[in-house]
Amino acid sequence: MLAELIHPIAAMDHEEWEFRPRPSNGGPDxxxxxxAYQAYDAPQKDPHGRFLVVLDDSSWHEExxxxxxxxxxxxxxxxxxRIACGTTIWKGxxxxxxxxxxxxxxDLFGVDRLLEIKAIEHFTxxxxxxxAYPTNYxxxxxxYINGVLTLxxxxxxxxxxxxxxxQSAFLEYRLRYHPEEDxxxxxxxxxxxGTHTFPNQEFIGLYRQALxxxxxxETHREAGSLPIRPYENVRNFHCDYCPFKKMCWEGMTRIPLAGQRPMRAELIPLAQEFxxxxxxxxxxxxxWKDIKQLFQLELRANGVQNLYGGGYTVNSSVSSQNRLDESLLPKELVARSKRATPTERISIKQVQSATTHTAVPDAPTSLAS
Known part of the structure; x- marks a missing residue:
């Protein structure tokens, strides 16, 4: 009576946060x-209520x-x-x-240490x-240490x-950070x-690598491109829990573009050249097509495959391609088999001076709608 209500209720209250660079998503793993999909606000699979309950459960464990x-x-x-942990460029x-x-x-000696608490499932x-080391954490x-250092x-x-x-077991990592050397x-x-180990293991450049x-x-976001997949195939637990799994592995490589923004100054001469x-x-x-057709007619009129003279040679070659003959198939099957394939076309036009936008020489920024 009650058990089947909890997960749907959790899903009802779920709201996605707007994506932005955060300390929690800068890790190498x-x-x-x-x-990138999150940055494009791409459509994603709605999380199951059970998954949301697990996340909320982690917060209560930490509390x-x-x-x-x-x-x-x-x-x-x-x-x-709340602290400021650094700066980056986002959306220009x-x-x-x-x-x-x-x-x-x-502690009792007055030494301050940053405290970060995580609650995770058994296998991880x-x-x-x-x-294994939790490098993302x-x-x-x-x-966080870089942010706290200002205070x-x-x-x-x-x-x-x-x-x-x-199982309510705990692991504690005592970490020491040298900000000058990252x-x-x-x-x-x-x-x-009760076990203690002293690995003295060093990680160099975690902060710089995240930035x-x-x-x-940001480069991919500006270009409308996607990074390569870090996994060889879809058969891994990372993809199993990813809300973009279907979109990613169906071969989608480009997110539809929308909106407008000022053109960088160095691109204006290229637009004119285009x-x-x-x-x-x-x-x-x-x-070019007229000349090509003339030579084709000349070869056919003389019944030859090659013309030569004046240091030039003209050759005719025949190649074949395997194509589907739709006339041999039922019309219903042909109709069901067709699907639209998006083709991107770039057009550049010179606008009238009254509506010309002013280019900006610095980093790109978004225009308000």
Missing amino acids: TCLRKM LVLQWLERTVFHIHSRQL QPQTINGQIDGIVT FQRYADG FTQVVF NPDLREALLLIKNKN RLTVVEITHSN TRFAVL IELDEKLGPLEKR
């Missing part, structure tokens, strides 16, 4: 192609962990503090990369427990606490079963 930690000798403060404009930290934990947790931590210049360490939602060191890993990925994404070439190519192409 995040699919750049998926981010419970914070409540437990507040009962210890550690001081938890600055919860949900400078964009602040904002973040919101889970908190800062202060086990991968990390077996030695590390990248998020690096962004607390002495903060250099973070505690990444990951909970296994199925170097993150995994100092210590503690499992809730580069955002820049690449028009001039187009005006010349029309008559030239007609003349």
